[in-house]
Amino acid sequence: MSDTxxxxxHHLALTVADLDASVQWYEAVFDVHPVLDVPHQGGVGRILADADQTLMFALHRHDTNDGGLFEETTTGLDHAGFGVSNRDDLEAWQDHLEAHGVVRSDAADKPLTQSPIADEPYAAVLVFRDPDNIQLELFAPATG
Incomplete structure (x- = not known):
């Protein structure tokens, strides 16, 4: 191991089509709130954070964004994964997501859908998508 x-x-930065709509969705789902706008050439980044700034998102609007949906099959971000303590937490998240418009589906394959919890050998996994179709995942340690 090195001395590094x-x-x-520190944060997850995402480009979104509708900054205001995405800010509302991320606020409601993750309990993060705007703390700072960072203008950049051709747009703005809005930083959202929880109270102790351990969870931070930077949602970016770019003037050249064509408004198309995210696709993980192109070079760049595939998905973001977050950890929870146990499978019960995943079940609570299913209800929480549904209360915020993320509907249960056979697969999280379009905006604002969530998959059933998959019990894999490595973890229990809940997959869902934001309004721009960005795939987000919640992981709980595997049991047994």
């Missing part, structure tokens, strides 16, 4: 200090994720 261990890193931790």
């Amino acid at each position: 200090p261990q890193l931790r994720l």
